[in-house]
Amino acid sequence: MAGLFALLDTIWTDRLEPKLPSTFTTQTLRDLVESEAPEIWSEFVAQYGPGGKGSGNFYSPSNILFNFLRDKAWKAHVVQTGSVPAQPGWGTKIVMGWEKVRTATIPPTEEDIGLAEGKAKLKLHFVRERAPGMRNRLFAARKKSGLFCDICGSTGHGLDAKIRDAIFEAHHAVEPLSAGERKTRVEDLALLCACCHRLIHRLASVRRQWVTVGEAREFLKLNARSGLGTAF
Known part of the structure; x- marks a missing residue:
């Protein structure tokens, strides 16, 4: 073979x-x-x-x-x-x-590369996160209830409607257990602002394990309560 x-x-x-x-x-x-x-x-x-x-x-x-x-x-x-x-x-x-897989994908950041999931799983995460049309499907589903970051709650309020969408990114929130995982569903996605999207990848790199959206949200709350402020 x-x-x-x-x-x-x-x-x-x-x-x-x-x-x-x-x-x-x-x-x-x-x-x-x-x-x-x-x-x-x-x-x-x-x-x-x-x-x-x-x-x-x-x-x-x-x-x-x-x-x-x-x-x-x-x-x-x-x-x-x-x-x-x-x-x-x-x-x-x-x-x-x-x-x-489309070739025009966003290059991974340094913290992405350091994510301790193994190269194959990390690549799979990027593939699913940047799959064609995924962001559009998520936006269509979320616009009915309003756009906001699932970690910090930011809505982009005050920004011109023509550019407001630009602050949000789609994050594949389901851990990439194997290459045979089912096709991505809208339910597998989280809507994150660009800052929180980068934050959750950095947290995973630092902790050397998968970080859920809920865990990232608690991380921000703990920092806010301790007086350290948020990651931004």
Whole structure:
């Protein structure tokens, strides 16, 4: 399997990833490998057969491609989004869906890099926190009740409505336990002002453990009661 992964990696950047849509399935990748890299596809077939019922092999090329994408998810190149309906003729009703990670993500700060979750989990957190459209979905849900920071309560009151939204950021508040975690839901998100967003990442770095929004809120309250003021 490692040898096939290495073969796929030789064509991932130039021949596979650019031709994959932003969201795709394992089936999509299989079709792409078969059409764009027949020489590599022949290696898959030679080792595991063409796949499908009656092939006689426990593993199939599709199993290998799924594991390859799962490895890419662990390395934060793609995000595993859960089961989606399969195309006709796939041999199953559902297949795994994936989403490419956009390259135009905000670089991590120094305190982000120091977060003691391990590189893979940290990368996964960034991927989910900056997933396309996530901030817009959160804003749409929160504007009904009013925008405010879930840690300090700041509302941006007094700012021009045209720029007020700019002080808020989406924070993926669910601990990234594994690359196979479900697709992000609005309920998994916290709305934070830019100061508190940076604060919660710094707290996690200093404490070397995951920090919840509630814990960050209590941290600010304790500092306020002790006369030290807030982090800003």
